[in-house]
Amino acid sequence: MVRIIASLVGAAFVFVLGLALFGTVSEWVSNPPVESAEHEFHHHPLDAGLSSAGFFGKFDRRQVQRGFQVYQEVCSACHSLKYVSFRDLTQLGYNDAEVKAIAKGWKIEQPTINPDTGEASTRPNVPSDRFPSPFANDIAARAANNNALPPDLSLMAKARHDGANYIYSLVGHGYVAQPAELIRKFPASKTPTGLHYNQYFANLNIAMPPPLTQDGQVTYADGTRASVDQMAKDVSAFLTWTAEPRLEARHAAGFGAVVFLIIFCFLAWGAYQNVWRDLKH
Template sequence: MIRLVGILIGLGFTLVVLVSFGAGAYTAATEPTEKPAYYSFKQHPEAPEGGFQFAGAMGTWDIAQLQRGYQVYKEVCAACHSLNYVAFRNLEQLGYSEAQVKAEAATWTVPGINPDTGEAATRPGLPTDSFPSPYPNAIAAAAANNNAIPPDLSLITKAREDGSNYVYSLLSGYDDPQTFTNEAGEVFAETAPDYVPGVGLHFNPYFSNINLAMAPPLVVDNQVTYSDGTSATVEQMSADVAAFLTWTAEPSMIARKQTGWWVLAFTLFATILAWFAKKQVWSGVKPKRKD
């Protein structure tokens, strides 16, 4: 009797779960979803004029651009964003000598320990150190940024769809909702007249919900003075730092592409060799005649 009651209870529970699942699936499939007007204004990330040199199967790093991008990160982005997965010694891949990397690391202040007291302290960076976070903890980061914690940028271009172009578009895409138009020429303010940005938020059509807590980091041209004399327009600085962050996310990308070509060549050679081997092995075998 007890076993029968247990079976009935189990069947009843299973039936309730199936009915609930079916009702939810039906509602999700048939109920119309109303999206805010701004969804029609979301812009697809765009590449800078001329594109990135590293793009495509034959792409290569533009070392000068990566160095400029590092300068933009250091002078602008590092005030809020960390690079926890990148060490100063990795800068040698950008064409800096060992002595230059050592000197560059020393210009940064990193967390350390006082050898005399054992208490927390700070010290000049070493090539083996990672780029430090500008905030001691997440609470301090949120308090300084309108309750939004700035993400670590080490892997940001891998964490976002079409990451390199996304970073470029986001940095250069801040606009005024009263004058901003989409590809169809529609004015945002006319299509979404009830749009009101949150307190401390900024309109950016390339962000997921168009309200971005980060104020425009690149505001005016020549905000950074490039040592190689390149004109530092907002678009140029955005492209340079996007290229640098692509390198931080995947420093072996170009080597991987080059290795891929050798792998394809070997595969093609092995396929041709196997075909000739098959012809040689079966050359003496004659097919049976069908009478």
């Protein structure tokens, strides 16, 4: 009796699945998906070739420092790093004195309250502070950016699919002239006033103007030639670090776990052979 009930339940389950599949297929045949500009003209990210990519990836400290310089001189005008502290920069090779100097010289000071008057005031940053937002609040941020809210960049490399390559492609190679073929096929997709065409952005139109506009926009402290492509790679490396500063430790732990499992399998196999060797016929 139990087998009969189980068979009936299984048959009903299969019938419902088949019915759902038939409905999906028939709907797709009768109403095929409409071709969109995003589907046809959106590009997949280019490979940035970062040293942190891959199973054995490690950060190139010099490159990440250059990326921090790009963030400091270009990106920090609009974007915050609210989950990163100044003292975290010691992980990139900066010593304590350099971190103190970077924090103290940061163009945006920390908001505070004057203890004598009770009025809002500011104070210089210290290493334990997190990077301050360039705007007092979201309203001020929108007012300064054509009603667009610049996202925080702390976790951007984790928040977007293929994050490091996405950032590299978006800021370094995404801003191109809108293809004439796109306007011909999809007239309504013409980039509106105030937005910028970017072939790597989800809907092809982004509020952020091109941040990297010319070679030499940043003068690297280590003498590296600051081409637009190089700056895009470096800032994507830096934002990969801000999103996952313990990436190297995770990779090392993963490698150790794999080695342990391989050794354990051999030991288990050897134990099995030893225990059962006298019982085999």
